[in-house]
Amino acid sequence: MFPIIFAIIWSFLVAPHSARKVGIIFRIIIELIVFGTCSLLLFVSGSSKWGLIYVCVVFINTLLVHILEE
Numbered sequence: 001m002f003p004i005i006f007a008i009i010w011s012f013l014v015a016p017h018s019a020r021k022v023g024i025i026f027r028i029i030i031e032l033i034v035f036g037t038c039s040l041l042l043f044v045s046g047s048s049k050w051g052l053i054y055v056c057v058v059f060i061n062t063l064l065v066h067i068l069e070e
Helices: 002-014 024-044 048-069
Strands: none
Touching: 002 024, 024 048
8 A cells, every 4th residue: 555655645746747846855755754664664574684775775866866956
């Protein structure tokens, strides 16, 4: 159920061509919730190594996207 909810929220509020684009602060909060939940679920499922790798990749990607976007 979470992937569907996250996809809908992402497509309406965060996607590059969405009609209702939110501000940068709210976008970062949504990204933290979505990607944080994904990494938490990886940790809980017993894949702590993959959860840590995922967190690192998402962190670097988010930094680059927000730095290069400006």
